[in-house]
Amino acid sequence: MNPFQENETFRMETFSDGVFAIDITLLTFQLKAPEHPDGEYSSLLLLHALAEQWPAYIAFLLSFATIFIIWVNHHRMYNVIHRSDSRFMFYNGAHLLLVSSIPFTTSLMANYINTEAMAVASFFYMMLFAGICGTLLLMWRHATKDYLLLKRPAADVRVILVRTGLLISISAYTIAALISFLVPYVSLVIGLALVIYLSRLKYHRERVV
Amino acid sequence: MNPFQENETFRMETFSDGVFAIDITLLTFQLKAPEHPDGEYSSLLLLHALAEQWPAYIAFLLSFATIFIIWVNHHRMYNVIHRSDSRFMFYNGAHLLLVSSIPFTTSLMANYINTEAMAVASFFYMMLFAGICGTLLLMWRHATKDYLLLKRPAADVRVILVRTGLLISISAYTIAALISFLVPYVSLVIGLALVIYLSRLKYHRERVV
Amino acid sequence: MNPFQENETFRMETFSDGVFAIDITLLTFQLKAPEHPDGEYSSLLLLHALAEQWPAYIAFLLSFATIFIIWVNHHRMYNVIHRSDSRFMFYNGAHLLLVSSIPFTTSLMANYINTEAMAVASFFYMMLFAGICGTLLLMWRHATKDYLLLKRPAADVRVILVRTGLLISISAYTIAALISFLVPYVSLVIGLALVIYLSRLKYHRERVV
Amino acid sequence: MNPFQENETFRMETFSDGVFAIDITLLTFQLKAPEHPDGEYSSLLLLHALAEQWPAYIAFLLSFATIFIIWVNHHRMYNVIHRSDSRFMFYNGAHLLLVSSIPFTTSLMANYINTEAMAVASFFYMMLFAGICGTLLLMWRHATKDYLLLKRPAADVRVILVRTGLLISISAYTIAALISFLVPYVSLVIGLALVIYLSRLKYHRERVV
Numbered sequence: 001m002n003p004f005q006e007n008e009t010f011r012m013e014t015f016s017d018g019v020f021a022i023d024i025t026l027l028t029f030q031l032k033a034p035e036h037p038d039g040e041y042s043s044l045l046l047l048h049a050l051a052e053q054w055p056a057y058i059a060f061l062l063s064f065a066t067i068f069i070i071w072v073n074h075h076r077m078y079n080v081i082h083r084s085d086s087r088f089m090f091y092n093g094a095h096l097l098l099v100s101s102i103p104f105t106t107s108l109m110a111n112y113i114n115t116e117a118m119a120v121a122s123f124f125y126m127m128l129f130a131g132i133c134g135t136l137l138l139m140w141r142h143a144t145k146d147y148l149l150l151k152r153p154a155a156d157v158r159v160i161l162v163r164t165g166l167l168i169s170i171s172a173y174t175i176a177a178l179i180s181f182l183v184p185y186v187s188l189v190i191g192l193a194l195v196i197y198l199s200r201l202k203y204h205r206e207r208v209v
Numbered sequence: 210m211n212p213f214q215e216n217e218t219f220r221m222e223t224f225s226d227g228v229f230a231i232d233i234t235l236l237t238f239q240l241k242a243p244e245h246p247d248g249e250y251s252s253l254l255l256l257h258a259l260a261e262q263w264p265a266y267i268a269f270l271l272s273f274a275t276i277f278i279i280w281v282n283h284h285r286m287y288n289v290i291h292r293s294d295s296r297f298m299f300y301n302g303a304h305l306l307l308v309s310s311i312p313f314t315t316s317l318m319a320n321y322i323n324t325e326a327m328a329v330a331s332f333f334y335m336m337l338f339a340g341i342c343g344t345l346l347l348m349w350r351h352a353t354k355d356y357l358l359l360k361r362p363a364a365d366v367r368v369i370l371v372r373t374g375l376l377i378s379i380s381a382y383t384i385a386a387l388i389s390f391l392v393p394y395v396s397l398v399i400g401l402a403l404v405i406y407l408s409r410l411k412y413h414r415e416r417v418v
Numbered sequence: 419m420n421p422f423q424e425n426e427t428f429r430m431e432t433f434s435d436g437v438f439a440i441d442i443t444l445l446t447f448q449l450k451a452p453e454h455p456d457g458e459y460s461s462l463l464l465l466h467a468l469a470e471q472w473p474a475y476i477a478f479l480l481s482f483a484t485i486f487i488i489w490v491n492h493h494r495m496y497n498v499i500h501r502s503d504s505r506f507m508f509y510n511g512a513h514l515l516l517v518s519s520i521p522f523t524t525s526l527m528a529n530y531i532n533t534e535a536m537a538v539a540s541f542f543y544m545m546l547f548a549g550i551c552g553t554l555l556l557m558w559r560h561a562t563k564d565y566l567l568l569k570r571p572a573a574d575v576r577v578i579l580v581r582t583g584l585l586i587s588i589s590a591y592t593i594a595a596l597i598s599f600l601v602p603y604v605s606l607v608i609g610l611a612l613v614i615y616l617s618r619l620k621y622h623r624e625r626v627v
Numbered sequence: 628m629n630p631f632q633e634n635e636t637f638r639m640e641t642f643s644d645g646v647f648a649i650d651i652t653l654l655t656f657q658l659k660a661p662e663h664p665d666g667e668y669s670s671l672l673l674l675h676a677l678a679e680q681w682p683a684y685i686a687f688l689l690s691f692a693t694i695f696i697i698w699v700n701h702h703r704m705y706n707v708i709h710r711s712d713s714r715f716m717f718y719n720g721a722h723l724l725l726v727s728s729i730p731f732t733t734s735l736m737a738n739y740i741n742t743e744a745m746a747v748a749s750f751f752y753m754m755l756f757a758g759i760c761g762t763l764l765l766m767w768r769h770a771t772k773d774y775l776l777l778k779r780p781a782a783d784v785r786v787i788l789v790r791t792g793l794l795i796s797i798s799a800y801t802i803a804a805l806i807s808f809l810v811p812y813v814s815l816v817i818g819l820a821l822v823i824y825l826s827r828l829k830y831h832r833e834r835v836v
Contacts, residue, residue, distance in 0.1 A: 013220060017223045017227055018227055022227070024305070025227075025309045026231075028313050029312075031310070032316070033313070033321075041324035042325050042326055043328050043329040046321060046330065068305070071224065072298065072302075075220050075224075199295075199299070
């Protein structure tokens with residue numbers, strides 16, 4: 001083996017894992033211990049203050065689940081990929097740019113979920129996920145073109161199925177974004193359904209990890 | 210070896226390590242340099258202000274020790290595990306979700322430790338650790354079922370002992386959570402005892418690292 | 419192989435990847451959900467508030483692209499490097515010191531981009547990138563001196579081309595810094611052009627990843 | 628090779644690298660873009676405001692250099708270590724606990740460097756570094772006892788020299804801490820000297836990386 005070729009995708013995976021791990025951990029920072037007006041401490045008041053933060057919990061849980069599922073897909077994609085090239089690296093960079101914007105749209109969501117402005121917050125939240133699936137699709141199309149970057153033997157890699165799955169996800173997230181202006185809570189349900197859908201996307205006939 | 214099988218658990222470990230490392234490092238952000246009212250600087254005043262932050266130090270130390278011990282257990286579990294599957298990956302995701310919530314319950318604890326609302330803060334703090342041990346147990350039960358995901362030879366892997374140890378930890382953390390409503394400081398002592406208990410859990414007859 | 423020599427550059431790469439990943443992810447923290455004065459929530463107001471944050475988006479995007487491209491160059495350099503020594507490690511440390519200062523100059527930029535003080539903010543912003551390319555040049559000169567730290571065979575490593583490319587980048591960033599005092603927005607355009615230039619720097623005749 | 632023994636120190640190094648990388652990157656958060664009172668923007672005012680933050684820059688630079696040098700020593704130590712055990716892992720945990728407290732003492736330093744309370748801030752700052760060298764010494768003593776955890780052949784590992792070097796560092800940091808109460812700026816100079824001293828500590832006769 002050429003010494004310049006070892007571990008070709010290794011550092012890109014490490015770097016991406018770093019970005020994913022930081023992103024998913026920093027979501028917690030949406031969750032703040034409620035302030036206590038001096039002199040007013042009681043368990044009931046604290047419980048009440050915690051309960052009032054429910055929008056932040058919903059935004060946190062949905063974002064955590066979605067980031068994790070995107071990481072799982074990123075991981076599964078790299079599992080069948082053998083080498084990299086310049087274009088693939090830049091698609092991966094665009095992917096990370098969008099992924100690292102999730103905490104921003106999550107905090108928009110947490111701040112505006114129960115207000116009249118929820119439609120706008122939810123629109124950007126869902127469009128960002130559509131864009132993230134879009135960059136995954138760009139990566140996948142490039143990696144599978146002429147089986148260019150795939151591990152051998154590539155016969156069991158499910159090229160078409162994953163392409164279709166990502167296209168469906170992009171469409172569904174876009175629909176969820178548009179529905180935000182009509183019935184915003186329905187778009188959250190679509191977001192949740194997509195977490196489950198994306199968790200089941202198989203990149204290889206036998207290997208699903 | 211099948212090229213699709215190499216490093217099967219590698220990226221999940223890297224990703225988890227990232228989440229653990231960020232979480233444990235961000236705990237420090239509970240610790241803030243005391244403000245100094247303008248014109249009033251003296252070493253005595255600073256010492257006094259630092260001493261007043263004792264609840265934050267306790268919460269920081271206990272959380273640091275607990276996260277580290279959970280990481281050690283996570284590490285030891287993966288030490289005897291050879292491969293992964295979809296379900297194991299999602300149990301690991303649930304585990305990370307709870308782990309990444311520790312800074313939130315820690316800041317609750319630090320803010321309310323010396324108030325009437327400590328009971329509630331302590332309850333959530335301990336229940337979260339119970340849940341974390343619960344996800345470790347789910348991972349372990351799945352990995353050891355029919356020795357499915359274990360490294361070979363698996364004869365020296367202490368399947369039952371670890372299962373019992375995690376069950377004991379879950380129960381003890383739950384008891385600590387409930388005791389919070391009676392004598393909250395006792396629940397902290399139980400938490401400390403569990404750090405020591407969990408540090409001694411052996412996943413393999415010979416290997417303890 | 420000497421057991422003391424394995425993975426010689428491995429941990430330095432891991433550590434650097436960590437710093438890069440954290441830096442690029444924390445940029446998002448410049449982006450804050452707009453505050454909403456109580457009682458005044460509407461989608462239009464939120465859109466308006468989001469649009470007013472355009473300086474932060476520009477600073478975020480340019481910094482993200484630049485950090486990513488610097489990481490790509492760091493990655494490509496290590497791709498042709500076989501071993502390390504003390505001096506190389508300290509050059510790498512100086513490199514990371516400057517890289518980890520990017521969020522500071524980015525927040526300067528985001529805060530002052532549309533004010534009279536933009537010249538100063540832009541000057542430091544561009545000089546930092548000049549310094550970062552300078553540390554890359556120090557690393558490269560040391561690694562390629564007598565082909566000291568290069569992988570073998572080193573015939574296809576483009577020693578002179580990379581040296582020239584980094585010198586050009588340093589000069590261009592310095593010019594961009596000076597131009598800040600005359601027409602600050604032109605320096606941003608130079609910064610963007612350099613992202614593209616640096617993305618095309620080839621460290622090896624055949625390998626470009 | 629026993630499958631349970633591969634990569635024995637690997638995850639501990641990854642985890643430690645994560646903590647070091649986060650810590651060193653988060654130091655930048657001491658550096659804040661100066662606020663601009665509305666209507667008052669000029670390059671001169673910004674330069675002035677930036678210059679007034681000099682204590683933060685000093686604290687940032689000294690802490691960055693020290694964390695980096697401690698990481699270098701941690702890296703060099705693991706370079707000659709072959710395996711791990713429970714005690715070594717817990718010493719490493721104590722080491723990381725202290726390392727992750729550096730941002731706290733650094734912010735103390737940055738806030739109080741030019742006040743009467745600098746003595747106390749500097750005392751804790753230096754004692755923390757003494758403690759960090761202390762945990763490195765604990766790790767080294769345990770690893771080299773009967774050459775227990777060292778790579779083979781261990782003849783060229785400089786057991787005594789490193790032990791002495793760490794003892795000298797602990798003493799010097801303690802002296803720097805005590806001198807804080809007399810002439811605080813001298814303790815900063817000692818801190819700087821120790822960065823250089825620790826950067827030159829050789830763990831192996833031939834290998835210095």
